[in-house]
Amino acid sequence: MGNWPTTPKIYDSEEQVAVAVASHIDCLSSKFIARNGTFSVVLSGGTLIDTLRKLTEPPYVSSIDWSKWLIFFLDERVVPLDHPDSNYKLAYDGFLSKVPIPESNIYPIKENLSPEEAAEEYEQRLKHLVANGTLKTSPTTGFAKFDLMLVGMGPEGHVASLFCWHFERFEKKKWVTFITDSPKPPPHRITFTFPLINSADEIAMVVTGEDAADAVKVALGKRALDFYPLPVQKVSPEGGLTWFLDKEAASQL
Numbered sequence: 153m154g155n156w157p158t159t160p161k162i163y164d165s166e167e168q169v170a171v172a173v174a175s176h177i178d179c180l181s182s183k184f185i186a187r188n189g190t191f192s193v194v195l196s197g198g199t200l201i202d203t204l205r206k207l208t209e210p211p212y213v214s215s216i217d218w219s220k221w222l223i224f225f226l227d228e229r230v231v232p233l234d235h236p237d238s239n240y241k242l243a244y245d246g247f248l249s250k251v252p253i254p255e256s257n258i259y260p261i262k263e264n265l266s267p268e269e270a271a272e273e274y275e276q277r278l279k280h281l282v283a284n285g286t287l288k289t290s291p292t293t294g295f296a297k298f299d300l301m302l303v304g305m306g307p308e309g310h311v312a313s314l315f316c317w318h319f320e321r322f323e324k325k326k327w328v329t330f331i332t333d334s335p336k337p338p339p340h341r342i343t344f345t346f347p348l349i350n351s352a353d354e355i356a357m358v359v360t361g362e363d364a365a366d367a368v369k370v371a372l373g374k375r376a377l378d379f380y381p382l383p384v385q386k387v388s389p390e391g392g393l394t395w396f397l398d399k400e401a402a403s404q405l
């Protein structure tokens with residue numbers, strides 16, 4: 153671990169962030185496909201999905217080798233996959249339905265399980281994909297090592313479904329955990345844990361809008377907190393970390 157603090161890339165508008173994020177992902181897609189034969193990508197929900205829109209347009213929609221992409225979900229609301237609160241539905245409607253990633257390469261949560269069962273099932277599925285060589289392992293941590301995690305942040309500094317007032321953010325052993333009292337609806341969620349998140353080869357933090365400015369300031373070390381760190385401050389991958397901000401999100405730096 154050792155990418156913290158980092159220098160953010162700051163753009164005049166969310167539109168420019170979307171352009172830069174698409175170009176960054178395109179480069180990583182080529183690099184990892186050349187190296188591994190596949191590109192494993194973990195998606196957040198929230199505003200991130202709309203910021204990926206440039207990938208669904210020329211040149212990327214036809215130039216990227218989508219057949220080699222594998223898609224996972226950083227966190228998920230435990231609701232049916234066609235429910236308006238589902239991160240899968242958000243990602244499908246806004247991104248996945250517009251690019252030719254094979255359906256069998258997309259890994260949504262299983263439906264009709266309790267949050268605890270859904271988290272356990274997803275963790276076991278990840279371990280199976282590591283065992284059969286579909287996913288890499290971090291030699292340092294033994295957790296799965298995804299090529300790229302695209303991480304959004306809530307205005308109070310939560311990432312994935314790891315919130316300030318939940319002990320799940322201190323989890324050390326589980327790969328995937330669950331909560332039943334999310335302060336942001338809906339209450340039932342599963343989420344990657346920090347050891348799994350921080351085992352990634354690359355993390356892109358994609359944060360836009362003025363609401364996020366205070367937490368961005370804390371996250372990037374410009375303001376100390378005298379209590380526990382915000383969840384976002386625990387993002388510290390073994391590999392690369394790149395922050396993409398628009399000028400509103402960066403306004404307190």
Ligand SMILES: O=C1O[C@H](COP(=O)(O)O)[C@@H](O)[C@H](O)[C@H]1O
Pocket residue numbers: 195196197198199200226227228239303304305306307310311312313336
């Ligand atoms: O609830 C969630 O919130 C975060 C942040 O969302 P945003 O709309 O403020 O960008 C998101 O990254 C996470 O995946 C989602 O479940």
